[in-house]
Amino acid sequence: MKTMAPKILAIAATAAALAFGSGALHAQQKGFSTLDKTDQSKSKQNLNLKGNPQPATATQLEKIPLDRIKLPPGFKAEIWSHGHAAARTMVMGDKGTMFMGTRVIGRVYAITNQGGKREVKVLLQGLTQPNGLAFRDGSLYVFAINRVLRYDNIEDKLDNPGEPVELTKAYDLPDTVHHNWKYVAFGPDGKMYVQVGANCNICEINPGTHGQIRRYNADGTGMEIVARGVRNTVGFDWHPVTKELWFTDNGRDWAGNEGPEDELNRVEAGQEGAFYGFPYCHANGIPDPDIRKPNACAGVVLPAALTGPHSAGLGIKFYTGTMFPENYRNVAFIARHGSWNREQRFGYDVAIARTDGGKATIEPFLTGMLDESANQFYSRPSYVFQMADGALLVSDELHGAIYRITYSAPGK
């Protein structure tokens, strides 16, 4: 498909934002109605399905169900850190500080290494879902919902981070909150990549402002749209060889227990600005049941792989280390947070994606945290991080812990 000039899209976004305003106006605007079009009665699902509760406290060390974790032969899991409630995003500073973002609890943690032991500090608090973190040149970038802050020389000021540089206006993100807890990362091009989710389960979003992955200069200037029609991605990474952007995307709810399945997508080089289907076309070409459009999937980039119904793939990282066996090199690890809108629970694991050009195959990796017969889960894996030595960290939002996965060849 043809790439739309990002500049024009940016101008359209601004114009649309001006024209739309907020609140009740949305519903009355001709053309776009951001009213949720979910028709729950058609879904034939148990109408009592509900979001999973997320506690504000961390699980005590001895109660973290580490021994449930199952891994392929030669791999081992241990608890790397704990006591940081609602653990999600992980980025590391140049001096080895692990910064951790959260959603509901509003904190950013700093985890440091003190003589081989992790020390956890609440670095920032009172933010609205500071899930988006990035680190560059000594500065920590914090993206809360509709707020962008930069803390310079942060690793020298962990006890008193001081006042941040406010970048909120420069980034000028939409003021809606749903699906707008952020995921951000610096790309190989040095740009800051930021997602703007669809602010509904299923609705006709304003394509000029929502359902996008954008990129900016670090200071918030030069916005370009990288992907459109993206419902809710909260994880992306770049393939180590092709440098192409890959992102997870959470499919809509209340359209059945079996899907539409969540997606792993690729932005092919030169196709920045491509359309990924929301709200008209889902998964491998499924037209939306509630928002109809002729040829709903025409011109839509279909996913590289389906990642399971309601599985909630969040963090994704391509593995570039040497600790794991050779056949894990350049393989993507995906943390699947686990379902809520599905009668038989699904996910709560870490899967791997082996990519081949524009396609990928999904395999299990870290399992055991879902008891299928009891339909009960014991973990909410959220993000993955590769350490300098090749070990893999997995954050668990439910228990407020990070697991460290290592490998040693059997017999060694």
Place this chain on the structure above:
Amino acid sequence: MSYVNKSWWQPLALGLAAAALCAGAAIAQPVPQAERIKLCGVCHGKDGNSRMPNTPSLAGQPEFYLTNQLFLFREGVRNVPGMSELLKGLKDDDLVALAGYFAGLEPKASDETIDPALAKRGAALIGPMRCVSCHLPSFAGQEQMPRLAKQRIDYLIHSLKQFRDNSRSGADTLMSNVVIGVSDDDLAALAHYVSSQ
């Protein structure tokens, strides 16, 4: 609209001032649980059923919900004048204990007048808006989702508007999705209906 309190913050601010006076520096010191509960009762009602405009009843709220909200107040995520100050210095366990206490009290109907015509209109909105999936058919709430039955109407209206207008920080954003674009009148109808349950 007569059923909407025009200056909701005024009695709230007064109540908080009273609470803050009683609390003074004491709240930062170790304060017995009974004293803390008394302080909460100044605004939220001795029995956890609020008679103060725009101040929610806590009686019979799910413990999980109350715990989460107390955390959000303490840490300044959810902003209500005075609440963060009152909770400053309280330990996680203190918050859990407070939540447990109020969760165990019996909810009583609000002393506001339910408008039957509005309640009837509200009843018709419940289905399409999928309220019962989370708040249950009894509207007693569960886990992180609050009880709505017997809650104060003015507080419900205030909260619903906050969700709609993206000004309720710390809340599950799903609520913003549910009420986006809904008119003031419909929000009032919903509030009258669920409060009457």
